[in-house]
Amino acid sequence: MAEGLQLAVGDRVVYPNQGVCLVSAIDVKEVAGQKLTFVTMRREEDGAVVMVPQNKVATIGVRKVATPEEVEQIYSFLRSDSDKADLDWKQRARTNLDRMTQGGILGLAEVVKGLQVLSELRPLPTKERELYDNARHLLVSEVAAALNIPEVNAEDSIDIVLFPPGRERPKRTVAEFKPRGEDDEDLGLDGGLLGLDGDLDLPPDEEEAPPEEEEASSEEGAEEGGEEEEAPKARKKTAKAEDAPAGEAGAEGEPPKRKRGRPPKPKPEGEAAAAAPAAPKKRGRPPKPKPEGEAAAPAAPKKRGRPPKKKPEGETE
Amino acid sequence: MIRVVTLDSYDDKQLAKFSRTLYTAFGVGSEHSGQFELPAGLPEPLDAEKVLDAVKGVRAYKDDKVLYLTSRKLKERELPSGTAPTNGFSRFGKDKAIITSHGYKDLEVGYKAVSRHALHQLGHLWELHHCLDPRCSMYPPWTPSFAAGEPTFCTFCREKSEQKIRLAKS
Numbered sequence: 001m002a003e004g005l006q007l008a009v010g011d012r013v014v015y016p017n018q019g020v021c022l023v024s025a026i027d028v029k030e031v032a033g034q035k036l037t038f039v040t041m042r043r044e045e046d047g048a049v050v051m052v053p054q055n056k057v058a059t060i061g062v063r064k065v066a067t068p069e070e071v072e073q074i075y076s077f078l079r080s081d082s083d084k085a086d087l088d089w090k091q092r093a094r095t096n097l098d099r100m101t102q103g104g105i106l107g108l109a110e111v112v113k114g115l116q117v118l119s120e121l122r123p124l125p126t127k128e129r130e131l132y133d134n135a136r137h138l139l140v141s142e143v144a145a146a147l148n149i150p151e152v153n154a155e156d157s158i159d160i161v162l163f164p165p166g167r168e169r170p171k172r173t174v175a176e177f178k179p180r181g182e183d184d185e186d187l188g189l190d191g192g193l194l195g196l197d198g199d200l201d202l203p204p205d206e207e208e209a210p211p212e213e214e215e216a217s218s219e220e221g222a223e224e225g226g227e228e229e230e231a232p233k234a235r236k237k238t239a240k241a242e243d244a245p246a247g248e249a250g251a252e253g254e255p256p257k258r259k260r261g262r263p264p265k266p267k268p269e270g271e272a273a274a275a276a277p278a279a280p281k282k283r284g285r286p287p288k289p290k291p292e293g294e295a296a297a298p299a300a301p302k303k304r305g306r307p308p309k310k311k312p313e314g315e316t317e
Numbered sequence: 318m319i320r321v322v323t324l325d326s327y328d329d330k331q332l333a334k335f336s337r338t339l340y341t342a343f344g345v346g347s348e349h350s351g352q353f354e355l356p357a358g359l360p361e362p363l364d365a366e367k368v369l370d371a372v373k374g375v376r377a378y379k380d381d382k383v384l385y386l387t388s389r390k391l392k393e394r395e396l397p398s399g400t401a402p403t404n405g406f407s408r409f410g411k412d413k414a415i416i417t418s419h420g421y422k423d424l425e426v427g428y429k430a431v432s433r434h435a436l437h438q439l440g441h442l443w444e445l446h447h448c449l450d451p452r453c454s455m456y457p458p459w460t461p462s463f464a465a466g467e468p469t470f471c472t473f474c475r476e477k478s479e480q481k482i483r484l485a486k487s
Contacts, residue, residue, distance in 0.1 A: 068397075075398045119449040129449075129473050136446050147397055150366070151409035152441055156457075157396035159447050165402055165459040169451075 005058060007039055012145055016061040016103025019138055020044045020145045026054070045141065061103040066146045074109045074143070078161040084177040085114035089125075092118075096131060105142055111135040116162055121172040319347040319439065320377050324355050324368075324387040331424035338432045338468050339384075342454075343439065345482060350375065355387075362390040365406030369413045377412070380485045382442045384435060385415040402459040407438040414438035432468035434458060440474065443481040448474050 007013065011023045021041035028037050037054040041062075052060060066074075086092040096114070099107035115124060115132040124132060136155075144154035163169060319339050321332065332349045339347040355363075356371045368385065375383050391403045407414030416434045421427025436454035448455035451462055453471035470478065 071397070116449060124449065126473070132449070133446060133473075133477075140446065149397070152407055153394060153396055153401075155409075155447060156394070156401045157398040159457045160396060160399045160401055160459075163447075163457040163460055165399075166461060168461060 005063065007054075007057065007062075012044075012065045013041065013062050014065055014103060014105075014142055015041060015043070015050065017100055017134075017138070018043055018048075018050070019141050020065060021050070024049070044145070061101070063103065066105045066142055068147055070105060071143055071146045074105060074139075075157075075161055077106065077109055078113055078158065082110075082113060084172075085118040087174070087177050093128075096128075096135075100131075100135065105139065108135050108139040108142070112139055112158075113162070117172065118177075120169050121174065121177065318378065318381045319343065319345060320350040320375065320381055320383045321347065322350050322372070322375050322383055322385050323352045324372070324385055325389065326352065327386065327388075327418075327424055331428075334428070335386075335424055335432060335435070338428075339435060339439065342436050342468060342470065343443075343478060343482065350377075350383075353385075362392040363387065363417075365391045365394075365403060365415050368415055369406070369408070379412075381412065382439055383413045384439060385413070386418065386431075386435075387415065388418050390419040391415070391417045404458055405434045405438040407441040409441050410444045411442060414442055429466070429468060430464035433463065433466055436468050436470065440470070440478060443478050443485075445474050445478055445481075 007023050007026065009023055009026060013021050013023060015021050021043050023039060024042045025040040026037065027040070028035055030036075038051045039054055039057055039062075040049060040051045042049050052062065086095065092114075096111050099111050112132065112135050115128055115135075118124065118128075119132075136158075140151055140155045140158065143149075143158065144151045147154065147157075149157075319336075321336055321339070323332070329349070336347040336349060353372055353375065355368065359367060359371060368387075372385060377383050391406065394401045394403050394406075404419075405414065405416035416431065416438055418424060418427055418431045421431065424431060433454045437458050440455050445455050447457050448471055450456060450471040450473075451460070452466055452469070453474050454466070454468055455470065455474045456463060456466075469475075
């Protein structure tokens with residue numbers, strides 16, 4: 001949005017997230033004792049009216065409708081093999097929201113293109129499908145306004161670029177969505193961390209985790225939110241891990257060779273070699289230590305319920 | 318109400334089947350509202366936009382959608398980014414659309430493809446945009462798989478069309 005945007009009655013402008021509007025009036029009104037100049041805009045789609053103080057117009061992001069040259073640039077952008085959408089949904093949602101609120105036509109095209117390419121990898125979730133539809137609607141109406149053509153023709157002109165006639169859409173792979181200039185090893189990521197075929201590329205020695213480790217980790221896992229409980233949770237965890245290891249592993253140059261799962265606990269020195277293989281650890285609360293002397297005699301089975309009343313001494317039946 | 322207006326002669330039974338398909342897809346009444354003659358002076362292939370403007374006299378209520386059906390070829394549209402193959406045309410959010418059954422001997426032979434094009438153009442009348450799902454009738458119609466699909470909508474487009482129809486009724 002240019003700072004010196006001068007609006008006049010009859011101008012066509014784009015209100016971010018709302019669409020093409022027509023400036024219907026610019027007048028001074030007194031609000032709370034202050035005289036303010038208001039720009040009144042009428043949305044072309046449905047005639048909804050919005051009044052904006054003139055000094056807020058720039059802040060909101062209102063701008064004039066794109067020129068035909070800018071629309072040409074949009075076509076070239078849509079034609080190009082641009083950066084793919086982020087596979088991390090949080091990051092993607094944040095980026096797309098920013099693009100929508102900033103209100104630029106290129107931002108709209110980026111949202112449409114990004115989600116369209118992503119849909120070639122997997123179907124879009126409902127929220128993103130709605131976002132895609134909104135972005136497409138705003139883009140189509142602006143292109144139609146800029147080129148002064150019917151909306152159907154504007155949409156077809158966009159889709160001829162996105163879906164070239166006579167060709168089916170390509171199937172995408174996860175590899176295409178990785179950031180450029182980085183490969184798996186640098187990031188410490190593999191297919192599993194990206195949420196796909198996580199169990200297929202395990203080295204044979206790690207495929208079967210020893211039962212002791214499993215038991216130990218399941219006990220500790222309860223404290224830490226059960227990290228290794230189930231595969232879906234592990235996948236969620238990997239999605240979170242996409243950001244974190246990028247800084248650690250990528251900065252070093254040497255990709256660290258990490259084993260999956262929890263690292264083994266360090267054993268106390270000296271004991272490690274001498275210790276015989278421990279008996280498998282029992283789960284649950286450890287038994288109470290028995291008082292000395294009683295250990296040999298097996299205790300009578302404990303009766304349930306209230307203990308019987310003590311009979312007074314000397315009384316007989 | 319969807320009013321099907323033929324610009325050429327079609328078999329009544331086939332038209333009834335066609336109307337039933339439209340009724341199933343949108344959940345609003347659909348009927349054949351007669352045959353109209355094309356005004357003289359429109360060269361073939363027909364310019365879809367001009368036909369929509371030229372044909373007059375169709376009786377319809379304000380919230381009715383009129384679908385013209387012709388067996389003649391429609392001219393490809395020259396758009397800013399290229400040429401669009403044209404099997405139909407409609408005005409987004411308005412009330413008139415046209416489709417062609419050109420390339421098929423009759424409606425029975427090209428039933429799926431023609432119905433799918435009809436759903437597509439009527440969808441535009443109810444403000445639906447193109448869809449990402451190849452099985453949906455709102456998928457771009459020039460793609461190779463379009464004509465082979467069933468005349469149905471995906472969940473998103475069906476719900477959106479139902480919402481728009483509800484709004485129009487209220």
